[in-house]
Amino acid sequence: MSAGPLDTDFYARSVHEVARDLIGCTLAVNGAAGVIVETEAYDAGDPACHAYVGRTPRNEVLFGPPGRAYVYLSYGIHSLLNAVAEPEGQAAAVLIRALEPTEGIELMRERRGVGEISQLCSGPGKLTQALGVGLDLNGAELTAEPFEIVPPAEAWDRLEVVTSTRIGITKAAELPWRYCASGNRFVSRPWPRVRSRAA
DNA sequence: GCCAGGATCGTCT
DNA sequence: GACGATCCTGGCG
Numbered sequence: 001m002s003a004g005p006l007d008t009d010f011y012a013r014s015v016h017e018v019a020r021d022l023i024g025c026t027l028a029v030n031g032a033a034g035v036i037v038e039t040e041a042y043d044a045g046d047p048a049c050h051a052y053v054g055r056t057p058r059n060e061v062l063f064g065p066p067g068r069a070y071v072y073l074s075y076g077i078h079s080l081l082n083a084v085a086e087p088e089g090q091a092a093a094v095l096i097r098a099l100e101p102t103e104g105i106e107l108m109r110e111r112r113g114v115g116e117i118s119q120l121c122s123g124p125g126k127l128t129q130a131l132g133v134g135l136d137l138n139g140a141e142l143t144a145e146p147f148e149i150v151p152p153a154e155a156w157d158r159l160e161v162v163t164s165t166r167i168g169i170t171k172a173a174e175l176p177w178r179y180c181a182s183g184n185r186f187v188s189r190p191w192p193r194v195r196s197r198a199a
Numbered sequence: 200g201c202c203a204g205g206a207t208c209g210t211c212t
Numbered sequence: 213g214a215c216g217a218t219c220c221t222g223g224c225g
Contacts, residue, residue, distance in 0.1 A: 040217070048217070058210060076208030078218050095217055125218045169217050 006149050011066035011142070015041045015085040015092035019179050022083065022094060024152035024159045030132040032108050034099030034121050035152075037181040038188055040166050042082075043092040047171040051091030061139045062091040069147065071128070071138040078125030079134050083142055097124045097167070097178075100186040123188040 006025065011018055019041040026035050042049035050059040050072070061070045062084060070082040070093050082093040099121035101108055108120045108130040121127035128134070142149055152159060160182035165174055167189065180187050 042217075050217080053211085056211080072217090073207095073209060075206080075216060075218050077206070080217060082217085097217085123218070166217075171217095 004150070005143065006067075006151060007143055008065070008067040011083060011085050012087050013085065015043045015094060016177065018083065018085040019094040019177070020161055021151075022096070022149075023161050023179050023181050024154075026102065026148075026150050026152075027096070027099060027131075028103065028148040028150075029146050032101070032104030032131050033148075034101045034103075034127070034131075035181075036096060036098075037100050037184040037186050038096075038098035039179045040095040040097055041085075041092070041177040041179070042095065044086075044090055046175070046177075048166070048169045048173070048175075049091070049093070055091075059091070062093055064088060064139070067141060067143050069133075069137050069140045069142055071133065071135055073135060074125065079128040080124045081128050081131075081133050081137075095124060096127065098122050098186055098188045099127050099130075100181075100184060101130070118186055122186055 019039045022036050022039050024035060026033055044051060046052060051062040055063055058072065061068055064084065065088045066084050066086060068084045070084050071079050074080050081096045084093050086092040101117055101120050105117065109115055111132055112120055112130050120130045162180050162182045163176045164178045165176055166178045
């Protein structure tokens with residue numbers, strides 16, 4: 001694939017394609033980097049998408065041009081990082097849920113306060129802390145500093161990506177819009193919890 | 200190992 | 213005034 005970073009056209013496609021193709025890409029920011037191993041897609045007609053209720057000051061970045069970062073505060077504690085997708089006017093985004101750490105490991109350890117590598121970026125709230133990504137980056141372009149997102153060295157075709165239901169939401173939770181690098185041990189959870197007893 | 204509960208605050212009703 | 217696209221801790225088996 002191309003050697004350079006991803007450009008805006010990459011993001012101006014179906015959010016599901018973008019979510020799938022981000023798997024295997026390397027995300028670098030603020031002196032640390034990792035390979036994206038888990039994402040989730042949220043599209044405009046999706047009740048779980050923040051844009052579903054219409055345009056508000058909080059979610060306006062979702063309605064803007066693709067290739068920007070949508071960062072918001074979750075549970076009053078965690079910053080969650082999304083990549084805005086689809087052409088401008090189509091409010092959709094990909095939640096980055098987990099990374100396999102590759103560079104700046106020590107810096108991530110300091111920011112996270114934990115030593116175990118598998119605990120540095122194995123969750124949407126964890127990876128933003130490890131990368132030093134906060135609300136100040138909401139609306140920033142993912143195609144420019146301080147972000148750099150580059151495609152995998154190997155062709156996308158050679159990466160095995162599995163899909164499953166999304167995690168941590170109550171609305172439209174049954175939609176299979178979670179994408180994971182198959183067999184990767186740095187995902188937030190190997191597989192969604194299966195309900196052991198039927199209601 | 201698994202699960203229940205609490206932390207904490209911006210956003211919307 | 214209620215509710216999260218989460219994470220961590222503590223209790224129990």
